[in-house]
Amino acid sequence: MQKVLLVCYVSPKVGLGHLSRLLALAQTLKKDNKVIPEFLIFGDLIKKYELNNFKVHNFSVSSNFVTTVENLLKRYNYNGIALDIYSGHNINNLYRLFSQLKLQNINIISIDCLIEYCDVLDLVWIPSFNFDITKHSNCKSLLKSGWDTYLIQKRLHHKKWTPGSKILVLTGGSDIKNLGKTLPTQLDQILKNNSEVHWVKGPLSDDPILPEKQKLNWIIHDSPQQLDELIVDSNYVITIFGISFFEVLQYGIPSVVFSIHNKDQEDLKALSKEEVAMVANNSKLAIEGLFKLMNCNELANKYSINALKKISTNGTKNLAREIYSLNKY
Numbered sequence: 001m002q003k004v005l006l007v008c009y010v011s012p013k014v015g016l017g018h019l020s021r022l023l024a025l026a027q028t029l030k031k032d033n034k035v036i037p038e039f040l041i042f043g044d045l046i047k048k049y050e051l052n053n054f055k056v057h058n059f060s061v062s063s064n065f066v067t068t069v070e071n072l073l074k075r076y077n078y079n080g081i082a083l084d085i086y087s088g089h090n091i092n093n094l095y096r097l098f099s100q101l102k103l104q105n106i107n108i109i110s111i112d113c114l115i116e117y118c119d120v121l122d123l124v125w126i127p128s129f130n131f132d133i134t135k136h137s138n139c140k141s142l143l144k145s146g147w148d149t150y151l152i153q154k155r156l157h158h159k160k161w162t163p164g165s166k167i168l169v170l171t172g173g174s175d176i177k178n179l180g181k182t183l184p185t186q187l188d189q190i191l192k193n194n195s196e197v198h199w200v201k202g203p204l205s206d207d208p209i210l211p212e213k214q215k216l217n218w219i220i221h222d223s224p225q226q227l228d229e230l231i232v233d234s235n236y237v238i239t240i241f242g243i244s245f246f247e248v249l250q251y252g253i254p255s256v257v258f259s260i261h262n263k264d265q266e267d268l269k270a271l272s273k274e275e276v277a278m279v280a281n282n283s284k285l286a287i288e289g290l291f292k293l294m295n296c297n298e299l300a301n302k303y304s305i306n307a308l309k310k311i312s313t314n315g316t317k318n319l320a321r322e323i324y325s326l327n328k329y
Contacts, residue, residue: 016173164235173202180208254300
């Protein structure tokens, strides 16, 4: 059976989003049983039980990217390679590598990156509802984006939203901005006394600092393998903008979202027009928005319904079909 190599970086700076997307894709590929997915991970090898189902090649973040990929390709026989690479990494000799892969008839798929190399790529997959393909007319035929391109797993069925007092807090796998130091106290001061806050501590995050005198009921979830059950059991979610946010949307849980990166501002501006979640400019405004959302069932229900409509198609299945088409399975 033919094989495809899934490549990403994982570190406290990069986070877990790239790996999560590739894991979602790998699970679909494995289920379809048309191609064998393997992983190449640069950085921290996170303990995710789902990774145990796949062959994983692990190297340090400082390893030479091109040399590592070339050596693996010499040792193993891959028919395709899918790269979900952090945009902040400056990798030398990528064009030379891609040109060599093309000569070997190895299909190259980029995920949310490397558009500048589209003349030597076979597919550019952009998991975004707000990507303007018209700005890339030179490789328009290779680009795929939209609400049906998000690479997330949906392990449970969604249910009709109902109001309640359970709040889920998602700050990312590495909590890059150390929200765990300030956000718990801010939440404890503003939310109603009967609120139950479920804080997810990512595997690369520090423990949250809870207030000494707590008026809320706090439950800490340390590095859960998956978020689906926590999401479905919640009445509201406050989250940073990223893959976890879209995992929440697919279950229709009313949420408040904010970003810790300036690069996300255009997406957040566009997101507010979609009316699938409450959008805030920072964590402080997000807490105020959460309080408002918890006191307006009509608004929360509208967000729930709209979110379910937007993410009604599984992006991993769509990408898997594209991969099969490239390899003529």
